[in-house]
Amino acid sequence: MNMGCRELxxxxxxxxSATGYVEDILEIVDKLLLFEDLRLPxxxxxxxxxxxFGAPRDTTLLQEGSEGDYLLIVLTGSVRVVKVTPDGxxxxxxxxxxxxxxxxxxxxxxxxxxxxxxxxxxxxAVLTRRDLNEVLLNMPRLGSxxxxxxxxxxxxxxxxxxxxxxxxxxxxxx
Amino acid sequence: MNMGCRELxxxxxxxxSATGYVEDILEIVDKLLLFEDLRLPxxxxxxxxxxxFGAPRDTTLLQEGSEGDYLLIVLTGSVRVVKVTPDGxxxxxxxxxxxxxxxxxxxxxxxxxxxxxxxxxxxxAVLTRRDLNEVLLNMPRLGSxxxxxxxxxxxxxxxxxxxxxxxxxxxxxx
Numbered sequence: 001m002n003m004g005c006r007e008l009x010x011x012x013x014x015x016x017s018a019t020g021y022v023e024d025i026l027e028i029v030d031k032l033l034l035f036e037d038l039r040l041p042x043x044x045x046x047x048x049x050x051x052x053f054g055a056p057r058d059t060t061l062l063q064e065g066s067e068g069d070y071l072l073i074v075l076t077g078s079v080r081v082v083k084v085t086p087d088g089x090x091x092x093x094x095x096x097x098x099x100x101x102x103x104x105x106x107x108x109x110x111x112x113x114x115x116x117x118x119x120x121x122x123x124x125a126v127l128t129r130r131d132l133n134e135v136l137l138n139m140p141r142l143g144s145x146x147x148x149x150x151x152x153x154x155x156x157x158x159x160x161x162x163x164x165x166x167x168x169x170x171x172x173x174x
Numbered sequence: 175m176n177m178g179c180r181e182l183x184x185x186x187x188x189x190x191s192a193t194g195y196v197e198d199i200l201e202i203v204d205k206l207l208l209f210e211d212l213r214l215p216x217x218x219x220x221x222x223x224x225x226x227f228g229a230p231r232d233t234t235l236l237q238e239g240s241e242g243d244y245l246l247i248v249l250t251g252s253v254r255v256v257k258v259t260p261d262g263x264x265x266x267x268x269x270x271x272x273x274x275x276x277x278x279x280x281x282x283x284x285x286x287x288x289x290x291x292x293x294x295x296x297x298x299a300v301l302t303r304r305d306l307n308e309v310l311l312n313m314p315r316l317g318s319x320x321x322x323x324x325x326x327x328x329x330x331x332x333x334x335x336x337x338x339x340x341x342x343x344x345x346x347x348x
Contacts, residue, residue, distance in 0.1 A: 107322075107329045113336060140314035147321040148281075154328045155281045161332060162287065164339030 005051040018050035018125045031098025049131040062116040069129040071102040077122025083114040179225045192224035192299045205272025223305040228297045236290040243303040245276040251296025257288040
């Protein structure tokens with residue numbers, strides 16, 4: 001589907017199409033907000049557009065400030081989200097199986113907002129913007145269902161971030 | 175298309191389908207992020223799903239904490255976005271033609287995050303969640319294009335809100 005995907009992580013173990021990991025995905029699907037509302041055949045279709053990698057501990061999967069228009073789904077292990085702030089580097093979150101990372105850059109093509117580093121050996125799946133466009137083109141109903149779930153996730157985060165930023169509130173988010 | 179739309183604002187002047195306002199929309203389209211990337215026939219199609227209203231000054235168009243799964247597009251006039259904070263009511267923004275308001279509740283069905291009150295006589299268009307679903311069902315390509323633009327707008331806001339909330343940063347948004 002996407003011959004260039006493997007080159008996103010040339011030094012990591014390439015595990016092949018996510019089609020081979022549908023069962024693993026079903027095991028964590030209750031934590032996998034991105035696949036919320038998707039039925040099994042839809043998950044299988046989406047997996048055929050995704051590729052899996054295995055990374056050892058302390059591997060940087062996404063680098064703050066770097067280019068990259070793809071998202072990751074953590075399948076096993078755990079990942080630390082780190083952001084450089086005026087007060088130094090700060091751990092924003094530690095996430096595990098089912099977490100998705102990198103959506104913002106996949107959507108807007110802007111540099112990564114934070115870095116993601118494996119805390120332990122971690123398997124993850126990749127969905128690129130190009131593959132998402134393929135889904136939208138070839139399976140528009142599945143594609144728009146996926147976009148709606150993504151919108152819900154972003155909205156939840158935006159509400160939370162807006163509450164956190166109330167002292168500095170600016171911009172209309174209602 | 176949507177017989178119930180008029181009842182969203184029973185006391186306001188109902189201006190009819192947005193189809194009658196395509197020319198006005200084209201005049202502000204460079205400020206209308208939601209219609210970014212849409213071609214004229216797509217704008218016309220989308221307008222056939224939207225309805226317009228006229229409101230006098232000091233009219234509350236959206237009420238913080240209330241239910242409501244629709245968004246507004248400001249066509250003329252201006253609107254004050256107001257949020258109740260621990261330090262009292264705070265004006266978050268004043269927006270004019272081309273601004274969209276209420277996307278978050280349209281997407282997640284949660285209560286309104288802030289109130290929107292007209293500063294001067296204001297015409298606006300309404301897109302309900304039900305109408306968006308109709309667009310997705312009947313014009314999936316236009317629908318997913320619209321969702322992608324909406325995702326871009328939400329992502330831009332999320333990046334900004336995340337920067338503003340850095341001192342309180344929590345949750346993985348990369």
